Amino acid sequence: MKLGLGLYRHMLNDDYYAFAVQAGCTHVIVHLIDYFRQGEANPANNQPTGGKDKPWGVAGDPSQLWTAQELITLRKQVEAAGLKLEAIENLDPAHWHDVLLDGPKRALHIRNVQSIIRAMGEAGIPTLGYNFSIAGVSGRVTGPFARGGAESVGMDGPVDTPIPNGVVWNMVYDAGAPAGVLPSITHEELWRRLERFLEEVLPVAEQAGVRLAAHPDDPPMPTMRQQPRLVYQHAMYQRLIDIASSPSNMLEFCLGTLAEMTEGDLYETVERYSAQKRIAYVHFRNVHGKVPHYRETFIDDGDIDMLRILSILHRNQFDGVIIPDHTPQMTCSAPWHAGMAHTLGFMKAAIMALDRGFSPEERSREKHVSRTAL
Numbered sequence: 001m002k003l004g005l006g007l008y009r010h011m012l013n014d015d016y017y018a019f020a021v022q023a024g025c026t027h028v029i030v031h032l033i034d035y036f037r038q039g040e041a042n043p044a045n046n047q048p049t050g051g052k053d054k055p056w057g058v059a060g061d062p063s064q065l066w067t068a069q070e071l072i073t074l075r076k077q078v079e080a081a082g083l084k085l086e087a088i089e090n091l092d093p094a095h096w097h098d099v100l101l102d103g104p105k106r107a108l109h110i111r112n113v114q115s116i117i118r119a120m121g122e123a124g125i126p127t128l129g130y131n132f133s134i135a136g137v138s139g140r141v142t143g144p145f146a147r148g149g150a151e152s153v154g155m156d157g158p159v160d161t162p163i164p165n166g167v168v169w170n171m172v173y174d175a176g177a178p179a180g181v182l183p184s185i186t187h188e189e190l191w192r193r194l195e196r197f198l199e200e201v202l203p204v205a206e207q208a209g210v211r212l213a214a215h216p217d218d219p220p221m222p223t224m225r226q227q228p229r230l231v232y233q234h235a236m237y238q239r240l241i242d243i244a245s246s247p248s249n250m251l252e253f254c255l256g257t258l259a260e261m262t263e264g265d266l267y268e269t270v271e272r273y274s275a276q277k278r279i280a281y282v283h284f285r286n287v288h289g290k291v292p293h294y295r296e297t298f299i300d301d302g303d304i305d306m307l308r309i310l311s312i313l314h315r316n317q318f319d320g321v322i323i324p325d326h327t328p329q330m331t332c333s334a335p336w337h338a339g340m341a342h343t344l345g346f347m348k349a350a351i352m353a354l355d356r357g358f359s360p361e362e363r364s365r366e367k368h369v370s371r372t373a374l
């Protein structure tokens, strides 16, 4: 297992790379979308939160795809700092909104995604995280929910306000769109769109040596803002995998989101997908509660036994990258850094212990056995 850090676009500089190295990371996963552009409801020193039904910000330039040259430059900067660039996380809605919406520019937008994948292959970046979602990460609330009153995010009931025209994946892609809202579609229609997408991009990804890694729906509600969600229960990840046996059809395995789901045993789920070798990388996050009422917590303070999770991944010889997902904001002058450093320290210690043969999973089993023996 490799320790990594996820960095937003405004964090792609030497100070953040040094911070990652200092915390013991060997890898980074980068976001190239600027989620915070003109996002009034979205503070830049935190994970993108938006408002309950306010978008994060304005999507990028539809005509400016990420090029091989700029990706090579980025990889070299990351490597010069002593790190490896493992993945790009998320596609810009500006480049692929009509793939999600099955809109008039769909063919162009499929070509956009194919071009980005080819550029990544050329640049030697092995993984593209994506989130096939119409409402995206939306409908959450922010408050002093975590231990000690640390600011965190959560959910307080379903959010059914429709999505205005010109918005998808919780970002504005067309500020001049006519008034009105996006019509609802069915779950089957959304799966059909995903299948077509995978059919058209997976062969390109395989050829380029790039893996696509699917994030589940966060928050994992059956519908958000009157639109269906794709992966909102554990078993739905299997449906996604079964669409294509391609080695490029992988998962961006988000523990917090999985824990927020209402069905399924998280430990069995980790076992199931890690045994299938379908986990590209892991979002390591803890949470208390399930949709539609949950709170993100400090890594050691939620419903998930994070040590047990790592133990299962270790036993199944998962050798990919794990990164903190979001953390609560700690009360100090660098709330994001402090939260990340706290989580990374926990992860580093746990990986060291597992590498030395300590298995919390085995321990609890032994304890159980010896008690039964008595």
Ligand SMILES: [Mn+2]
Residues within 6 Å of the ligand: 215, 218, 254, 255, 257, 283, 325
């Ligand atoms: Mn996540």
